[in-house]
Amino acid sequence: MxxxxxxxxxxxxxLLAATGLSWLTEGTAAGAxxxxxxxxxxxxxxxxxxxxxxxxxxxxxxxxxxxxxxxQTVVVKPNIGWDRTPEMGANTNPELxxxxxxxxxxxxxxxxxxxxxxxxNWVKSYASSxxxxxxxxxxxxxxxxxxxTSYRQVTFPGKVMTSALVHEKVIDCDVFIDVPVxxxxxxxxxxxxxxxxxxxxxxxxxxxxxxxxQCIADIVTYRKPDLTVIDGYRVxxxxxxxxxxxxxxxxxxxxxxxxxxxxxxxAAAKIFGVEPADIPHIRIAAEMGLGKIELDxxxxxxxxxxx
Numbered sequence: 001m002x003x004x005x006x007x008x009x010x011x012x013x014x015l016l017a018a019t020g021l022s023w024l025t026e027g028t029a030a031g032a033x034x035x036x037x038x039x040x041x042x043x044x045x046x047x048x049x050x051x052x053x054x055x056x057x058x059x060x061x062x063x064x065x066x067x068x069x070x071x072q073t074v075v076v077k078p079n080i081g082w083d084r085t086p087e088m089g090a091n092t093n094p095e096l097x098x099x100x101x102x103x104x105x106x107x108x109x110x111x112x113x114x115x116x117x118x119x120x121n122w123v124k125s126y127a128s129s130x131x132x133x134x135x136x137x138x139x140x141x142x143x144x145x146x147x148x149t150s151y152r153q154v155t156f157p158g159k160v161m162t163s164a165l166v167h168e169k170v171i172d173c174d175v176f177i178d179v180p181v182x183x184x185x186x187x188x189x190x191x192x193x194x195x196x197x198x199x200x201x202x203x204x205x206x207x208x209x210x211x212x213x214q215c216i217a218d219i220v221t222y223r224k225p226d227l228t229v230i231d232g233y234r235v236x237x238x239x240x241x242x243x244x245x246x247x248x249x250x251x252x253x254x255x256x257x258x259x260x261x262x263x264x265x266x267a268a269a270k271i272f273g274v275e276p277a278d279i280p281h282i283r284i285a286a287e288m289g290l291g292k293i294e295l296d297x298x299x300x301x302x303x304x305x306x307x
Contacts, residue, residue, distance in 0.1 A: 021046065023270040024254060024302060041298040042258040042267055048305035050096035050233050053255040057229075058103065060301040061257055067227050070108030072174035076100050076140065077225075079180050079196050080116035080131050082242045083124040089234035089249030090242050092181045094130035096231050096255075098138040100179060105139045113169045116199040117145040119242075143169060151202040158218025159288075160211050165202035166222065178225035178261065182232045182268045183249075184240030187212055189279055190272050191241050192265040193228045194220055213280035220261060220290045228264040230256040232271045262291020263298055270295070 024046045043060035045053040058064055068074055078092035086094060097114065104112045114135040118125040122144055126132035132142050144150070151165035170176060180196035187208065188195050197219045198204050207215040232254035239248045254271050258264040262285045266276035276282045276293050286293035 021252065021254075021271075023267075025304065039299075040301040041260060041292075042256065042263050042295075043301045043303065044267055045255040045257075045303045045305065047253055049253075050093045050231065050255070051099040052305060053233075053253070053303075054096055054099045054103075054229065054257075056303050056305065057255055057257045060303070061227070061259065064100075064103040064107040067177070068104050068107040068109050068175050071110050072108070073172070074104045074109045074112045074175040074177060075169050075173040076104070076112055076114050076135070076177045076179055077170070077196065077200060078114065078116060078131055078231075079191070079199065080122075080125050080129050081119045081199065083120040083128045084243060085128055086130050087234070087246050087249070088243045089181065089183060089236040090240075091125070091129040091131060092179050092231045093233045094134035096229070096233070097131050097179060098134040100177060100229060101135050101138040101140040104175075104177075109175070112140045113143055113173065114140045115143045115145045115167065115169060117167070117201070117204065118199075119204075122146045145199070148202055154222060156218070156222035158221050159214055161206065161215040161218035164206070164219070164222070167200050167202075170200045170223065175227075176223060176225045178228045180228075180230055181234075181236075182230060182252075182254075182272055183236035183243075184238050184272075186240060188216060188281065190269060190274065192268045192282075193225070193230055193261045194265055194281055194285060197225075214284055216281040217285040217288055217290065220285055221288070224290070225261055226259070228256075228258050228261045230264050230268045232256065232268065235272060237272070260291040262286050262293055263295065265291075266293045266295055267300075 045057040082090040084090035185191040269276040
């Protein structure tokens with residue numbers, strides 16, 4: 001058995017952690033940045049709290065002002081799918097969501113909307129995740145995605161999925177920011193940024209009934225996020241997407257930021273402990289020309305906040 005096969009088949013949390021963190025720390029000393037060239041295609045941060053990692057990471061992409069202009073409306077789309085507390089790692093970290101919302105408003109956004117089409121009861125999921133309270137305190141307008149009346153039909157050039165009811169806030173907003181969490185998924189293998197876009201459509205069941213991996217890539221053809229920020233603070237490594245106990249998640253303290261959703265997912269796959277090309281929807285999206293999967297061809301800024 002070769003090393004790649006061994007890594008892909010091993011279920012050990014320690015091995016997954018070592019694999020992901022080794023990619024993040026390649027050639028990067030504590031507090032150092034890998035490459036001084038700008039603009040960066042992707043920024044990878046490790047070793048800090050969610051807000052601190054985001055503050056350092058967004059600098060490498062030119063600051064939020066590079067994405068949000070005064071008067072624009074913004075959608076920040078975290079994963080709020082489950083009635084789980086932050087320690088479980090099933091939803092996006094609430095501190096990260098609040099940091100992004102506040103930054104959008106500082107950049108001049110007229111309004112920032114936060115929502116997800118939750119799988120569990122949306123009221124409970126919004127509350128248990130801590131995201132509703134954190135986002136509202138930061139100045140966001142938190143809206144429900146539980147009513148079909150909030151969705152409108154759109155078409156897009158997918159291969160299997162070519163139309164869907166999409167949430168009106170995503171259709172109407174000026175800036176779309178995708179903020180998923182890295183976690184195991186029993187159907188898609190991993191749940192990352194592209195998978196998080198299932199939360200903007202009404203009929204999630206269509207994807208599960210009709211080639212899930214292809215449909216995940218197809219959604220991206222409707223609208224690519226302007227910015228993808230992937231939360232790897234706590235990474236659920238088994239029993240996803242909801243989790244069973246806190247032991248399912250490992251504290252990794254990582255964050256990925258990129259304009260390229262496919263590149264962001266490729267980097268997040270590395271943190272999870274798998275090769276990007278081994279995840280069908282990441283490979284398919286790259287083949288469709290929706291983004292770049294080859295991380296060695298990107299200008300990546302790696303930042304280690306550990307003292």
